[in-house]
Amino acid sequence: MPDAPKTAESARWRAQARHDLDDAVFAAQNDRHALACFLAQQSAEKAVSAFLFAKGADAVWGHALADLCEDAIALDPSFDLIKSVAILLDKYHTTTRYPTALPGGVPHDAFDATDAARALEIAGDVLGFVEQRLDTPS
Numbered sequence: 642m643p644d645a646p647k648t649a650e651s652a653r654w655r656a657q658a659r660h661d662l663d664d665a666v667f668a669a670q671n672d673r674h675a676l677a678c679f680l681a682q683q684s685a686e687k688a689v690s691a692f693l694f695a696k697g698a699d700a701v702w703g704h705a706l707a708d709l710c711e712d713a714i715a716l717d718p719s720f721d722l723i724k725s726v727a728i729l730l731d732k733y734h735t736t737t738r739y740p741t742a743l744p745g746g747v748p749h750d751a752f753d754a755t756d757a758a759r760a761l762e763i764a765g766d767v768l769g770f771v772e773q774r775l776d777t778p779s
Contacts, residue, residue: 651695655775658687662764669757675748679737681760682706682730685767689713689720689727692771706731706767723770726763733760 665680689709690701696716703709710724736742736751743751 647694647697651691651775654687654691654694655772658684658691658768658771661687662761662768665757665761665764669754669761672754674754674757675737675752677757678730678733678752678760681757681764682733682737684764685727685730686734688764688768688771692717692720692774695775704734717774719774720770723767727767730760730763730767 661680661684665677665684668674668680669677685706686704686709689706689712692713693701693709693716696713698712701709701712706727707724710720710727713720714724737748740747742748
């Protein structure tokens with residue numbers, strides 16, 4: 642039987658991952674492409690964190706999907722399938738928010754509808770991948 646507190650914590654992170662993805666869609670629809678990219682990264686990060694909590698992690702540290710997916714691979718080797726795509730979202734963690742992360746300009750001008758659409762697609766794939774594993778009995 643799964644540990645109830647860890648299952649509850651996983652559910653909290655999973656719920657926020659869904660909300661972040663919904664918010665990312667809303668931002669993209671309103672031409673807030675940098676924000677949409679950031680929220681897509683956040684959704685995927687929280688989805689993988691939800692998986693880690695569900696599998697017994699006491700704490701999940703870090704923001705990089707590259708690292709989080711490596712932690713997930715240790716528990717479920719199939720995460721190797723999504724890692725190569727998920728890590729594409731890592732570039733949105735900082736560059737979408739801070740002008741100092743870009744060589745010139747501001748994030749608002751550096752990201753467009755194409756960036757947002759791709760980030761949304763990847764985040765949706767990551768969330769779906771995680772949810773499939775969480776919803777399938779071991």
